[in-house]
Amino acid sequence: MGKHIVIIGNGISGITAARHIRKLSDYAITVISSETHHFYSRPALMYLFMGDMTFENLKPYEDGFWKKNKITLVRDHVQAIDTLQKQLILSETSPIHYDELIIATGSLSNKFGWPGQDLEGVCGFYSMQDLEYIEKHVPRMNRAVIVGGGLIGIELAEMLLTRHKNITFLVRENAYWSNVLPLEESEMINDLVRSHHIDLKLKVELKSIQGDEHGHVQSVETSTGEILPCEFVGLTAGVRPNIEFVKNTPIETDRGILVDEFLETNIPGIYAIGDCVQHRKAPPLRRPVEQVWYTGRMMGETVAHSICGSKKAYNPGIWFNSAKFFDLEYQTYGRVLPEPAPEEAVFFWKHPEMLMSLRLVFNKSTYNLLGVNVFGIRLRQEVCQKWIQTKTHIAEVIDHFHEANFDPEFFNRHETRIKLAFKEFYSNIR
């Protein structure tokens, strides 16, 4: 008879784990979530708000899927983990016993103890509840202040623009997302944000939030002493692992729940995956806490193998990520640092008129490709990863660059321009 596997969290990590455990075994599987009954795509929350999609459209699997695959869904909140009795204490229903446990509780929006951060009309943007909260505040909103220049902040700005709100965007750094993007790309996004009539304030931080007599947000004060009247504040200064309820258990944590390469915690039979995880030993060239969709999915698959007796170490392969800033698509492969490392050199090309750029990072002495940043052109993941994996020479990459193009048919191609620019660049560095 099989074990009972309980998964806390029905995001991409938890659900991928459940699906793969089902593929590999006939263990009993229970997934607990207090957010929604069914799994939905978190990155698509913005499309729900903007009226592009309905909640039904957000669900990657039809409702009958779970019963058919014998995955039990429980809508409840886990209060505590009793690691000795191997049971979970829930808010609403009686405790659930587990044989093995997977913690996939994701993240929480960062709040850095700003005065007034708990006022009515102040929230982060991460969950379905956040979205409902924002929706509730739309009618009384005239100006919104968004704090934190990352991916979620720009999404929230795009969302509120569709409701014709005035937006002030506070970014601590000297350019948008400049702790990740090199300056040229960051500045491209600055211009894009401003072209949408968003009041982008760089090198400005939130100091405090002021409320009115009803406890509603009224204004914010910035680090420069400016008072900005507003009816809504979006706190999008990053996320942190959602692990409060784990902290008074024997499960070891640091910034996230600490796991080994099989994603097991210090307690045998308890695993953690996704955003809430911190790797004790990060895979080569990777960070110990990586909070993106794709790594969550990969961890879900890895943990299924750990549990079903076909253990394989977590190996996320070559880093990749993608995003969309308004209409501008972004992809990245391998390692692209905001400032190149000493051993790295960079070829950067930008379209003279259009919002489009390519950055190739390569090793200064061996000339092999290390990383790619691309805006406004779609590239084939398979090809880019192969180039990085096989340490392909940068000149060869440029020669074969057309093979990586993934734009729709008949799109204008830019290989010729890129090749010309590279030729000049290359003759200069040789």
Place this chain on the structure above:
Amino acid sequence: MNKNITMPRKHSALQLVGLLFSTIGLLVFLAALFGYNFTDKFLWLTFSLLAVFLGIVLVSIHTNLILPGVISQHGMYYRSLSNRGVLGWIVGIVLSVFYIVLYWFPESLGFYGNTQPNSGFVALFDPLSYFFKNEPASQWFMYGSLYTLLILAFGIRYLFRYKHNRYQIFRTLAVMAAQLFLAFLIPEILEGLNSKDAYYARDIKFFWPLNHYFFEPWHLNNMVSGGSMGMVFLIWGIFGFLVIVPLLTYFWGKRWYCSWVCGCGALAETAGDYFRHLSDKRVFAWQIERILIHGVLLVITVVTGVVLYGYFSNAQTFLGLSIYTYFSKPYGFLIGSVFAGVVGVGFYPFMGSRVWCRFGCPLAAYMGIIQRFFSRYRITTNGGQCMSCGNCSTYCEMGIDVRAYAQKGQNIVRASCVGCGICSEVCPRGVLKLENGSLYERIKSTID
């Protein structure tokens, strides 16, 4: 949550002028419909057609060329017209009633066959019909003219809307040109030049079995007696079905037809763009689809077989049943008129723009089988980059759950895909690409 949300839209002067133009044009139509006899029909027809056309174009100029940003599907689920609201119901009912009247009560539109001169709405189109072929308009001439006008006007809107996407631009220009020239101008001009010949279909892309009457005795006879021109159309029609359709579908998938030249597809892709997301994405709908569309293909094959048997053996009956009453007529009524017309277009605001193409069209079924098993066409998924957002599935007019494949890193090879390219367009991570390539590893999965 979205039922109570309205997305405020600020209407510009340009849009209001556009709305005014369209309304005036429609009022002229209505006046004619209710029997007002315009003295100068040429003037009023030109005026009303232009007003409707310009109105649609002016409204879309503002939304798609002046407002910042590229396309967006924002607000589709907040609007009455595109979210099965009151406006959607009104449009759906009006369209359905229009088709019912068109097929079975043309006299309400002012067309009485050859028994008496046209009046009302059809009479408004007499000048145009006289221009082409020196005879009064029929209800079909009126319908063809309006249909073409709508495709051109909403085609221009679509071109504005997807202006940054050259696949969409080329495809839309092709589908507009095919409607204007192949389906409308050339057949009407040819009819005018050969006005002594009896009617046969002169649209060179209107292949059997979409053209279900191609092998009907009267149609075969009219082609045979139509001189060398008639013979050309007869041979072309058979050759097209047997050779051209499978060959082009092998190279490019059925999209070469369905979203590049077909008239039904043309209306779906232009005017139907408001409704594409209303298609049902459930597996259940897919099951119904497979039974229905292949059922229609089977039925038209049997009907055509019986009709040809009757033609060559000079029989009026088959197994004691009248071929006309029991085979040709019910197919024409149920499939040709009710399904393709009333449901096919009238249900746009309820079930999306491709109801006929997805559930009924036997030509689509035929090409679908080729596309599924012997075609170079597929939608490629870009490695493991799908984040399951579902924009692709939502905006697939054929109701394909594109995401179900994309999130597995699997290429999409489906009989029903018409290659409109919208999944690739709306994907926020650029994960999907329509392309033709080797049949080797056509369906492969990279991650799951």
